[in-house]
Amino acid sequence: METRKETKTRNKWILSALIAILVLAIAGCGSDKANNSSNTGSTNSGSNAAETNAPETVVKFASDAIYAPMEYMDKDTIKGFDIDFIAAVMEEAGMKYEVVNTGWDTMLQSVQQGTEYQAGLSAVSITDERKQTYDFSVPYFESTNMIMVKEGSDIKSALDLKDKTVAVQTATTADELMSKIMGVGNTKLKRFDSNAVAMMELDNGGADAVVADIAIIREYIKNNPKMKLVGIKDTPNFGSEYYGILFPKGSELKAKLDPAIQKVIENGKYEEIYKKWFGEAPDLTNLKNAK
């Protein structure tokens, strides 16, 4: 049996230990960033020394490959429009690269740090909020959000969704748009880890509609004809948005990749890849004008 006094001192110890851990955790994040520039410098030169005389390093892209057809895992290889696109861009830029499926959270954090991964490639829409923390490449893909409902639903536009139950994937622009329409704290807006789960919620009657990128919805409707689903486009409320490659703030890579991206879009390579994944030629007018 321990006395009350002993318990008290022990508690004090535990409390101060905990505070110390939290402080260290926060400070740790800080020092990471401080080390960034020097780290990248040393690893670069280190790997170069062993290779040929070409001053070349492998650019590592992080990705969250659960977003077919943009990027997804086919067994253990990463595939998708973005993957083919970046292959063309990196060939144009003459750089070695690698795309790794890290998951969304790890991608965000590691691209922000910029040490292990120098860029993020994951159908990331360019938004002003995100620009506060990251740099983006020039836009490389035009997209818009689409509403998916079951046949016979009375939902016709985004504004009809206001007091319905809507399922989205967390952190997508669909989440952002619906948060604005329905309110961030509205629990009738259900956010899921992936669109696959959001669509299952619709299928099981837990949601009236799913909002997601047009490519995702079309792919899903095409793959599940038995479910009798309809996609609704709402251009006035869901405008065009553009995907960009995610860079850490102040990245030097942006200056190298931007011209290569533009080249790929202009020389017809882009159209080829687009047709392969979407079965139709892209309308590039908006994309070329978007900045």
Place this chain on the structure above:
Amino acid sequence: MDFNFDIIWGYLPLFLRGTLYTIGFSIASIVLGSILGLGIGFGRMLKNPLWRWPFDVYVNIFRGTPLYVQILIVHFGLVPLFYGSTNALISGVVALSLNSAAYAAEIFRAGIQSVDSGQREAALSLGMTRRQSMRFVVLPQAIKRMVPAFGNEFIVLVKDSSLLALVAAPEIMYWGNTMKGQYMRIWEPYLTAAVIYFILTYSLNKLLAYIERRM
């Protein structure tokens, strides 16, 4: 790294609302799970292997598969079957209760079986019925031994409830994910969630220590 406290303040009301849900899920599940677990625990002590079998299977399945998968099965399979459509609140309580019942059953069984059989024999020889010997002699001793294990299970349950964000149950982690989505930042939402969970489990710890001392 710039740690942005402003966005945490903005989300604080939602985190607090989420905390209420987390507390609700945890309490409802530990209560329902314990009741169910008590029955299963007694079932596991049956002499006849044939009667005991379903209880063994239950415990093995729920302890042997990831809670992550159990939540998905309950949410998209079990609940729509009985309720007609999915409902995150129902599936949250059901999934956590079913899961914690398996652990509670083992705590009950271990607690009861840890009481020396001589105690029960003595009670029976004094003329008590089997029921009386269980109620007045074995259980009071067993319960005292179960308290630490139960406290442990409760604390684990509080943290496990964070997995319910998977099916959009509006608890703490769900709002953390939402915040992460809006600002594309990792540490602000997750460390805030961690601090709230810590406050919850630390208070629970204190409460359990108090109960243990009192017994």
